[in-house]
Amino acid sequence: MKAAGEAVICEFSEPFRRNFRIMIQSMTGFGKGEAKVGECTASVEIRSVNSRYLEIGVKLPQSLSTREMEIRETIRQRIGRGKISILVSTSSGPQENEISVDPESVKQVVKLLKSLKKSAGISSPVKLEHLLLFRDLFKGASPEAMDGEEWEAAKEALELAVAQLQEARSTEGISLKNDLLGRISKLESALEKIESLSQLRTEEEKSKLRQKVGDLLNGKEIDPSRLELEIVLLADKLDITEEVVRFHTHNRFFIELLEGEESNGRRLNFLLQEMNREVNTMGSKAFDADMSHLVVETKEELEKIREQVQNLE
Numbered sequence: 001m002k003a004a005g006e007a008v009i010c011e012f013s014e015p016f017r018r019n020f021r022i023m024i025q026s027m028t029g030f031g032k033g034e035a036k037v038g039e040c041t042a043s044v045e046i047r048s049v050n051s052r053y054l055e056i057g058v059k060l061p062q063s064l065s066t067r068e069m070e071i072r073e074t075i076r077q078r079i080g081r082g083k084i085s086i087l088v089s090t091s092s093g094p095q096e097n098e099i100s101v102d103p104e105s106v107k108q109v110v111k112l113l114k115s116l117k118k119s120a121g122i123s124s125p126v127k128l129e130h131l132l133l134f135r136d137l138f139k140g141a142s143p144e145a146m147d148g149e150e151w152e153a154a155k156e157a158l159e160l161a162v163a164q165l166q167e168a169r170s171t172e173g174i175s176l177k178n179d180l181l182g183r184i185s186k187l188e189s190a191l192e193k194i195e196s197l198s199q200l201r202t203e204e205e206k207s208k209l210r211q212k213v214g215d216l217l218n219g220k221e222i223d224p225s226r227l228e229l230e231i232v233l234l235a236d237k238l239d240i241t242e243e244v245v246r247f248h249t250h251n252r253f254f255i256e257l258l259e260g261e262e263s264n265g266r267r268l269n270f271l272l273q274e275m276n277r278e279v280n281t282m283g284s285k286a287f288d289a290d291m292s293h294l295v296v297e298t299k300e301e302l303e304k305i306r307e308q309v310q311n312l313e
Contacts, residue, residue: 024177025263025313027051027082029168033160035153042090042153044161048169050311051083058086064154071158078162080263081313088158090150109134169313176308177258183305184251187298191251194282194294195244201288240282247278265312272306 031046056075058068075084113126254271257264279302283295 023170023261023263024173024258025166025169026172026176026311027169027265027313028172028311029165031161031163031165031168033157033162033164035156035160037153037156038149040090040092040149040153042088042150042157044089044154044157045087046161046165047085048079048082048165051081054079054081055083056086057084058088060088061090063150064088064090067151067154074158074162078166079313081265086158086161088154090154092150105134106131173263173312176311180258180305180308181255183301183308184254186301187305188248188251190294190298190301191244191247194240194291194298197288197291197294198240198244201291240285243278243281243285247275247282250275250278263313265309268309268312269306272302272309276302 027048027050029048032044034041034043036042054076056072058071060068060071071086071088075086109131110126113130116122117124117126250271254268254275257268257271276299279295279298283292283299286292286295
């Protein structure tokens, strides 16, 4: 018996546990399992949809109501996020209502009744209604045995359903991963264009600034070093080198998280927030229509990535 407050953990087979290598997973999926133990048959259906946290809803037959915590703990061990709905149904064969007679007990009772009849001087024969008064002559299915078989069947069905659910979530996770890798590649291409365009335009802006200052001075003398410093300072306000470098770093880290051995949906979501900040800063520094268009395209691609990442555990 477990001590008060000790977590109730449902024990599962070693091969079953080995199947649950996390990797990247979607939060949506479906799994179904069926199993039979003795005369008891159990069916378990599990559905999973997106959620910020892990939410578990369990519907059980009344006979298994005490097993809900064990089922919840089993899910917590294997799933990190998602809204999980579990439906467990069971049925029993004819054994549940089957009644049989214990022949040896019948013989013993008949012998006892004849002995009593002889002792009491009763001449009437032993009749069936006399035997029906002895309930021990009849054997029915043991409620305890049936309960045990029902839970064993439900547990096996749960194993199969969770395994199928994990497989479905992993399959969709791989599909999402491939889509996200393609979109990160698009971001890299757009970023290289923005960077190249920025460097070209920065030099052009420096030349324009020198020309404008020269026109304003109209031949007046000014310290050349001071003039160059002011031009550099103005050009720095338009420089997006730092933002581009950070964005490249975020892209590399994004790919590392996708390729990792854990499903990192939350971390990817936080990383996307940082990437959006960098793009917004680039947009505020854009002084060219072509750059502005590229920044807008990058924002659109980031939004598509964000929508996909919402599906990851």
